[in-house]
Amino acid sequence: MHLQELTAQDRETLKAISVFGEDGTTVRPGRLVAGLDVSPATVTARLKRLHDLGLADHVPYAGVTLTEQGIKVTVTIIRRHRIVERFLVDMLGYGWEEAEELAPHFEHALPRDVVQRLYETLGKPETCPHGFPIPSPDSDSLPMLRSLVELDPGDVAEIAVPSNTDPEVVEYLAELGVHPGVRIKVKDKLPFDGPVTITVNGVDQTVGNKLARMLSVMTPDRSF
Ligand SMILES: [Zn+2]
Incomplete structure (x- = not known):
């Protein structure tokens, strides 16, 4: 075909x-x-x-x-x-x-x-x-990204923001300094679907679990 x-x-x-x-x-x-x-x-x-x-x-x-x-x-x-x-x-x-x-x-x-x-x-x-x-x-395989919530403290990754993200969410992310391609480090993650603290541009930011689930991450060990 x-x-x-x-x-x-x-x-x-x-x-x-x-x-x-x-x-x-x-x-x-x-x-x-x-x-x-x-x-x-x-x-x-x-x-x-x-x-x-x-x-x-x-x-x-x-x-x-x-x-x-x-x-x-x-x-x-x-x-x-x-x-x-x-x-x-x-x-x-x-x-x-x-x-x-x-x-x-x-x-x-x-x-x-x-x-x-x-x-x-x-x-x-x-x-x-x-x-x-x-x-x-x-x-012969599709590159799949993990979600921010799947990372552990100490992990470093680049953020990907799905294109269908609500504009208000995009605006909020911009306030946090989070945009596509930005490099972040996970500082802390609270259990039971708690928030994730990330360091972005040297500043610690807390991201709620729901928002963290929406964000994809590309980790350095990516295989594609
Ligand atoms: Zn795209």
Whole structure:
């Protein structure tokens, strides 16, 4: 199967399976309904198409899971999305919260060679403007990040902020000095879903558990 056979909708659905899925490859259809903001019938039809293309399977009780081929294709789609986001922010000056929405207007139409040139012109960035890793084109697994709450005191990480984060939350994070790509160190973590204290730019900040769960982290031992 060639990537060109996939419609923009197919690609957005694959991207959503990866973004909204718990482990990046498996998702419950209900999450896609909310995440893609389409009807359950539309999700069913899109998933059937991906199944017919050999990219996704429905696993009873688990949800929809990407096949090996589906993962490979999704890696390419995500790589392209994150490079285009970088282009919008680094070269055109858009805010990182605007990039996510603008990118799908043209990312799927770009020839592969143009994507590669953008990547090189941008200086081969490691992450998208939200702080998520740009996977290498031949990777056969999706880079998954852990949540801030999974780290232990002493751990150092770079923060990634999901692009669907509420603007008010983004504003609050900015007050704490937390933005995509910022390096933090976990100072303390209280048990039983308590808050996490992090050191950011030399200042200690307390992050509530709910907020800490929303933040992804890229640790130096990352494997992608
Ligand atoms: Zn991004």
